[in-house]
Amino acid sequence: MRAVWLREFGGPEVLAPGPAPDPVPGPGQVLIEVAHANLTFVETMFRASGFGPFARSLPLIPGNGVGGTVTGVGHGVDPELVGRRVVSGTGGAGGYAERVVVDRDAPVPVPDGLPLDEAVALLADGRTALMLVRAAGLRAGERVLVEAAAGGVGSLLTQLVAAAGARVVAAAGGPRKVALLRERGVGVVVDYREPNWTDRVRAATGGVDVVFDGVGGSLARAAFDLLGTGGRMLSYGLASGAWAELPADLAAARGVALLRPGASPAELRALTEQALAEGAAGRLRPLIGQRFPLERAAQAHADMESRATIGKTLLDVR
CATH class of the missing domain: 3.90.180.10 (Medium-chain alcohol dehydrogenases, catalytic domain)
Known part of the structure; x- marks a missing residue:
């Protein structure tokens, strides 16, 4: 073969x-x-x-x-x-x-009606996005920053955040990705490659309540500073090559919870089945x-x- x-x-x-x-x-x-x-x-x-x-x-x-x-x-x-x-x-x-x-x-x-390529696209990213949203305990009206929002997991997170009644704040790298997110109906989109991108987020939203961090490094550290008391930061990836350096005592002083969600094999399978079902129903589109x-x-x-x-x-x- x-x-x-x-x-x-x-x-x-x-x-x-x-x-x-x-x-x-x-x-x-x-x-x-x-x-x-x-x-x-x-x-x-x-x-x-x-x-x-x-x-x-x-x-x-x-x-x-x-x-x-x-x-x-x-x-x-x-x-x-x-x-x-x-x-x-x-x-x-x-x-x-x-x-x-x-x-x-x-x-x-794979459920009937779901194309096989979309099912494969949901295999890892769909269950990850569902796990993150579940762990975040999103509430309607919350402001949610999604890093790398034009990526595989990020693009699914923007859909799930909106479905939960929260406000999506998308960060992506480069004009092409920013334009794509705006075309897909995301209201607040910033280019994190531009200087002072966090100032634009703060001007548009006043800050955020939740950060989904799939990048790590300096980007995640900057995103952390947008969180206030009661905020949650969920780290699940290190596309930058390193986890964000976020001291636990600093987070505690700020009243921010640092979360790195996980799931058992049985839970991962259930989340995969849920992602495929949501895809078949047209509610989650990779x-x-x-x-x-x-x-x-x-x-x-x-x-x-x-x-x-x-x-x-x-x-x-x-």
């Missing part, structure tokens, strides 16, 4: 297309014919340095999220699963390929900004690292 290999850590160019043995499902496993592979920023960090939650030795086929059709099952698995459209995590590797084998409990069925054929995974990584992408980036495998 066709696949993309990672044989050494380094720049995007180390991702090399090449053949791989066809996987065969063993007892308790299913075989998925992959249509789309989900790309996340943490995968670019793993490719560069080995950073990430999944310890793996090289060489390997990277990729931790796929969508496709079950085409085979191993011993002890219900054969009725064959033909079912699913999304699935891979356990940390194997996703940049035409086929992948996973445990039978890993795939999540922004698929760019797509690449499998063989151009290196270019996809390069574009993500350069911040040239918007929304979700997919590899179209089939």
